[in-house]
Amino acid sequence: MNRNIRNIIIVFFLSNLSIFAQIDIDSIVENGRKESLWKGFKRYDFKYKQRDARLIVPSHPLSGNPWIWRARFPDWHTDADSILVSEGFHLAYINTNDKYGSPSAIKIWDDFYDFLITDYKLQEKVALIGVSRGGLFVYNWAKKNLEKVACIYAEAPVCDFKSWPAGFGESEGSLNDWKKLKEEYGFVSDDEAKLYSNNPIDSLEALAEAKVPILHMIGLKDKIVPVDENTFPLINKYLKLGGNASVVTCTKGIQELEGHHFPIETPRLVADFIKYHSLNNLPLDASNYHQEGSGLKNSQIKFERNKTGRVAFLGGSITHNSGWRDSICNYLVKRFPETTFEFIAAGIPSMGTTPAAFRLERDVLSHGKVDLLFEEAAVNDASNGRTKIEQIRGMEGIVRHLRKSNSEIDIVMMHFVDPDKIASYSNSIEPDVISNHNKVAKHYNIPIINLAKEVTDRINNNEFTWNNDFKNIHPSPFGQGIYANSMVQFLNNAYSSHIDSDDKILSYNLPIKIDDYSYDNGYLLDITAAKLNKSWIIDSLWKPKDGANTRPNYVNSPMLIGNYPGKALKLKFEGNSVGIAVAAGPDAGVIEYRVDKKEWTTLNLFTKWSMHLHLPWYYTLATGLSSNEHLLEIRITETKDERSIGRTCRIRYFYTNRY
Known part of the structure; x- marks a missing residue:
């Protein structure tokens, strides 16, 4: 799609076929708007309910308009921000600097959020950035708006105002800020403030249950906002509650302001964290790349009635590595909460269908009767130079061997992406290896998830790029999210029907072989x-x-x-x-x-x-x-x-x- 045209027309986002209008700044910003440049991107400063606000607009917005929201110090350590804006994110800020994350500040944030997603059509889930005292804002708002938060990134964050600005612990605090904070919160005394139970480190249960991912960058020598009173207690509590949390210690470079100011060593890591969790929240509508085949009714009945399930993942390094496979396991556990699952990770790097056909008994069937198996080999079968005959014999051998071991097993065949497949699909040519594997899948009526075609079409539709986003045949976190979202949508559809009392688990019949010498034994x-x-x-x-x-x-x-x-x-x-x-x-x-x-x-x-x-x-x-x-x-x-x-x-x- 021509990018100039893209900026002026309505775009259709494949994730849910909703329509996202491109932002028309002139029609919705109040009088007094000022336009300038921020690192080469358009910056709009304006008033929102008498408060200074700004919005930075990417040159080529991503579909759905994902965004990041700065709580404080909008011009401090902006490397990760600029990476994200260059890659299609909007960047927003409103000045509530004098409010220390108080309930009245959160109300202003609520109104500003509604304004941005309603008038600017920004994505409903936002990535929050809280620097220093900005930690008070992002956590207090997130705990009140669980469904609206994609992730939280915090840098040297204040997680308990009793540490800073009160100075009741290791921190010397700030008497002036403490006085202002008490006035803002309405505390009449220090004793009353000490009893307050809604600091960021408090009441984290709902945030953890919602699995909101958090990442902290900290300096171990920070005497202004000591990590022992802020980040460490919050992270430890969050992890014990089952939350998703990471901490990066920044030890290189000059540590200034008593260790509170330190260089961010890995802004790309920050950007990837935000990008992955922001785009991972977009519900991709990938049904055009799914073929339902015989469906997954057998495994659904088994999981719902018997309350047990054995699920295997067979493939190469893309299956061996963590990422989409973990997401599928998490999905199944959540979808069938009363079911006890055993997951078999049988991915081995460099191996396609021929090795899988011969190692199937050792790596999969030796565990017992398998109810659901995910198989991928399109990348390795092609890169390893397997012939058409080998590709069919290997894949058919896997399917027949599985069905002979358990005639009720559900199988899902997946095709992953690589640059050669992108080139073929971009020229309207189906890669030979996918044609060969599909021949087997269709002969045995097995469901197909064609991620190679889906990723190619999304790249060609300018939703993301290979070099900057997906990056490799071993996908980046962002790429893993694309895979996982497509698979989860397939599973949601496959498991959407109600199981009636008279529904039965059926045996799959084995048709005549495609190749008499397939490796089915x-x-x-x-x-x-x-x-x-x-x-x-x-x-x-x-x-x-x-x-x-x-x-x-x-x-x-x-x-x-x-x-x-x-x-x-x-x-x-x-x-x-x-x-x-x-x-x-x-x-x-x-x-x-x-x-x-x-x-x-x-x-x-x-x-x-x-x-x-x-x-x-x-x-x-x-x-x-x-x-x-x-x-x-x-x-x-x-x-x-x-x-x-x-x-x-x-x-x-x-x-x-x-x-």
């Missing part, structure tokens, strides 16, 4: 099953000595190792496919292998990632075999990859597809 075979000679050894607790990185389960674990050319190892197996799972590191060599005494085939184990990582890699050596017993032989060759420092074959598992 895949399993891992222990390395001790091989017949060895002097050219091969088993290291029962292998770990590298070359300084290269490793992956879990591929270090301090048994490894079958061949380091130099010699005789072949032999493995007798039954199955229509056979392969090896190796750790292909800087010393990865070249092997030759054959099945059933046929011609030798050469395979270079060194990958483009091997220089710095003992990469877990699954090599399928033969497939389409008959139903007889077979013999696999492997030997090390004299030749090696010129990048490799050795000739090693290091096998963690053999794998086969049983008949």
